[in-house]
Amino acid sequence: MNSETLGPIRRILAVGGVALAGGVALTGCGALEDAVSDDSTTDTEVSNAQLDAAADAAVGDCMPEEVLVDQDVFSVDCGGADAFWTITAIEADPGLSAPGGTLPETDVFALCGEENGAQVPGKTWTDWNMIYDEMTGEVNYLFCLEATGNPTAAGATPVVPSAAGECFSSAEPMLGTYPCDSPDVDSTVVSVIEIDQAEWATADTAALAAECDSSYTLDAVDFFGRTAAVFCID
Numbered sequence: 001m002n003s004e005t006l007g008p009i010r011r012i013l014a015v016g017g018v019a020l021a022g023g024v025a026l027t028g029c030g031a032l033e034d035a036v037s038d039d040s041t042t043d044t045e046v047s048n049a050q051l052d053a054a055a056d057a058a059v060g061d062c063m064p065e066e067v068l069v070d071q072d073v074f075s076v077d078c079g080g081a082d083a084f085w086t087i088t089a090i091e092a093d094p095g096l097s098a099p100g101g102t103l104p105e106t107d108v109f110a111l112c113g114e115e116n117g118a119q120v121p122g123k124t125w126t127d128w129n130m131i132y133d134e135m136t137g138e139v140n141y142l143f144c145l146e147a148t149g150n151p152t153a154a155g156a157t158p159v160v161p162s163a164a165g166e167c168f169s170s171a172e173p174m175l176g177t178y179p180c181d182s183p184d185v186d187s188t189v190v191s192v193i194e195i196d197q198a199e200w201a202t203a204d205t206a207a208l209a210a211e212c213d214s215s216y217t218l219d220a221v222d223f224f225g226r227t228a229a230v231f232c233i234d
Contacts (some may be wrong), residue, residue: 050074054131055090061087063145065152067129076137083148084158085127090143099137103130105224112144118200119175119220120228122162124149152176154165154184160220161189161231169234170218187233190214195219200226 032053053074061075062083068074076082089111096107108116108128122187125147132139147158154169156176161168166189167180177183193211205227209217212232220229 051131053219055088057090057141057143059087059089062148063087067145078148081150084150084152085145086148087145088126088146090141092141094139094142096139097137098130098132098139098141101132101134103139103142107142111142114197116144117222117224118197118226118228119160119222121160121194121220123160125158125160125176155179155182156184160229162192164189164191173223175220175231187216187218187231191232192232193230193232195228195230197228198226200228203227205230 026065030086034183037077038092050073057075060078062078062080063085064076064082065084067085075112091111094107094111096103112126112128116128118126121226127145128171129143129145130139149158151157154172156169156172156178158174158176160175161177165180167178167182167185168175168187168189169178169182169184169186170187180188189233191212193208195205208230209219209232212230215234216232218231218233219227220231221227
């Protein structure tokens with residue numbers, strides 16, 4: 001199974017993985033310096049400033065919620081309210097190819113760990129991102145992200161709900177915990193059925209949902225198609 005340009009954070013090609021929205025791609029070939037121009041960028045390209053910042057990026061640096069959407073910004077002050085993600089691993093020139101913006105999940109997991117992106121109850125959001133050359137598919141930078149705990153722009157805490165009485169929005173691709181009086185809330189947890197990691201890709205979620213004593217159920221599916229839990233909700 002391949003992960004594509006989905007995510008709560010753009011699968012950044014030229015910009016672009018639970019931050020949020022579709023993917024994009026870096027145009028050009030050869031050296032990155034020659035691939036983009038400070039005077040000519042689109043929402044599918046990273047700027048020269050961002051490329052320079054990526055070259056200097058290190059574990060512990062922080063990034064905003066929507067990664068590389070603002071072409072003037074790569075990282076932000078970790079002490080600021082806009083510091084949504086922290087980089088947990090980064091590799092330049094990893095020797096990987098992402099033709100069409102698609103990177104095999106095994107390549108992501110090799111750097112970021114197999115729990116990356118999974119919607120595990122009680123766990124902080126994680127994600128990954130990359131900068132690649134659209135022409136050749138060559139991945140220039142691959143990096144792994146974990147939420148710092150600062151709320152999303154909509155007001156959700158980036159932690160997957162885990163306890164009865166917690167509230168969330170089922171419309172969002174990554175499940176975060178909202179104040180229950182938020183206008184975005186449409187679901188309240190009654191109970192949670194967690195799934196063993198070895199069964200995330202194969203669990204019979206319909207059978208698990210039948211165990212719920214609630215009005216509705218929701219599978220906690222991630223961008224790789226794995227289900228880490230079934231939520232019993234009202």
